[in-house]
Amino acid sequence: MKNLKGFIQIPFLIAIIAGVLVLSGGGYLGYSKFKIYKSEQIKKEHQSSELQKALEKTQKEIETLKIKESTRTKSESVKIKNIPDIIKEWRKRVVLIVCEKIQGGSGTLMKFSDSDVINVITNKHVIKIDDRLPNYCEVRFPLEEIGTGYVLSVQGSNMTISGAYDLATLPFQYPNEYTKKTTPTQDSICKEKPAIGDSIVILGYPAIGSFEDITATEGIISGYDDEYYVTSAKVESGNSGGAAILVKNNCYLGIPTLSIRGKLESLARILDARVALGLITNIPLSRKSGIITVFNDSANDQSIVTSTRFIGPNDLIYRTQKTLIIPSYGSKEVEILSEDAGYEYELNCSMVKPCIFTIPGFKGTSKYDQIYGKAFSPIK
Template sequence: MDISSVIDKWKPSVAYIKCDFFNKDETYAFSEAGSGTLFGFSDGVGIQTNKHVISKQLPLTGGLATPDYCTVKFLGNSKLYYVYHHTTSGVFNMQAAGDESDGARLIIRESDNFIANLLLQQGFYCKRKPSLGESIVILGYPSIGSQTDITATEGIISSYEYSVNAGNYYVTSAKVEHGNSGGAAILVKDNCYLGIPTFAQIGEIESLARILDEPGLLK
């Protein structure tokens, strides 16, 4: 399948996320933006994204701050979907991976026909591990790209990293910039969702990005 067809298939499901953090006195503190991909989970509909999109490490205490709410926006729909930290009954809508890996999800409680139609057209998780050199495409909303349309970057699988506590990652030559992390990494040959694009490792000249493997670990 050609890359333009892959992008057309997946871009409706990739969302722009903006999370707002507030101080204890309920005054606005700061915002964090990123990308995520819509999926149906066993306990509802949600957005799979990066942990660092929905939480922020505090420089003084080293603890993690979580936003009061995040807004989720899809292409072709002006509606903002609000995801609050927890429901009135105390059920958490923002769920991060329990280990040190950079995976998280947002549960959307106000699902509607637009989201239902997206899920009907949804692609699938990759069923095989790609070989080195296979082509991938990263979809998301980087801060240096358009905020009204998807930005796509292309690359290959460069290597694979194993970690006991921090998750397993594909290393890729595709560009992942602040903002499109959390989006979708698609294996071009199979047109399937490979994992969650995340931070880059910067070398002396170039940088290599990571893709969190096991995209269904939060299902």
């Protein structure tokens, strides 16, 4: 067949059309894929932007909470460690005790149950008169700003004393509204043992000072002694039985006490309220020991056997730790150990004021005055 000049051959035309269709189809598919890809990219960028915004919002909220928490903590810290505020709060809870108008000291109000009975916690040496319970004690509250104080009376028959600790409680069977409103519960007692160096404040009515309002002395926890805390805060006769407050937690730590009444001590003691009130019972106690010199003013040598009983000026029993023979008109030293454990066995003996010990087994004989002991250093 001859080629017609000016016309494209049919097979060639078909090939051109097919090529155009292929190219256009491929272009369409490529464009569609690109469009989908672009859409997904935009979607991812949008999601990423939203996520970033959410993260930034969360971060801002966290920072805001941190600032609020820091402000609250600082505020609470300032409030807890503000000693004037602590004194103001506990002042209403510390009372003056006067027994038979003869002697007295301080005490702290405390409530232990849902009943209306309120107790005054104090030292037993504050209320005992000549080794007996008083007929009555007056409990006097601090004067209010309006000038009106409160006085409540407690009969001796209602008082209780501890056999193990220098502790006594005076119950109010029918407290007035002021007392009900003022008295803390046992939740105010410190739950944990303080650390050495922790700050405390002691409130009470010392013999030296005004009976119209409390005095406050500050100090730190200097050490531990069985059921007692040793403190640098001064505790004087009259201040005994008051309140020792742990500053950092604003809680009732215990009862300030003195082993020698009427004397100032460089390191006083605080009876742990948790132990004294039976809230914990696992505090190990230790017996007290020291050295005494046994004198023999008789014409005969005297044998002192191991575990011989000596009675100290506190009317408590101590026992010798070995056997010895005291020559006539001579003397010998021997170690003694308290009959039981407890802080009440400690004695502040010295060369200036030695402690005198007698042998109860010799009572009623001439040896009672002739054979005796003296301690020239502390029993502790």
